[in-house]
Amino acid sequence: MNEATEAFWLYVDREWGLPGRAEVAILLGTDPDLLPGNGSLLGVRLWQETVYPGFQFDRRTGRVLEAIPRLVSAARELGLGNEDLVFWLCSPSRHYGGDCPVEHLDDSDDVVEKLRLSESVEW
Incomplete structure (x- = not known):
């Protein structure tokens, strides 16, 4: 990972957090092995683990924001990966x-x- 990419992910982590599977499972009230797949969550592989940008969660209700599965689906249709989608979401x-x-x-x-x-x- 180059310096600019590393700086971007550190920025995302600082601003919204990059919780791992266990933390997301607690937030959503489920077993880590039962986390929604198939595009319901925006996960990225970083630093030897899958992390989930914290902006996609309503921490008050313990739910994934309505926009996230729709954005993931649209990104797939456009040929964008999860990392590209996070970059788009977090850039002016x-x-x-x-x-x-x-x-x-x-x-x-x-x-x-x-x-x-x-x-x-x-x-």
């Missing part, structure tokens, strides 16, 4: 006036539409 976007899309996860329809707009442009 012209679609949000310089805000990061992660700041707008409460508007599921809008953030999915903006992902499609920004990532389906062909040059």
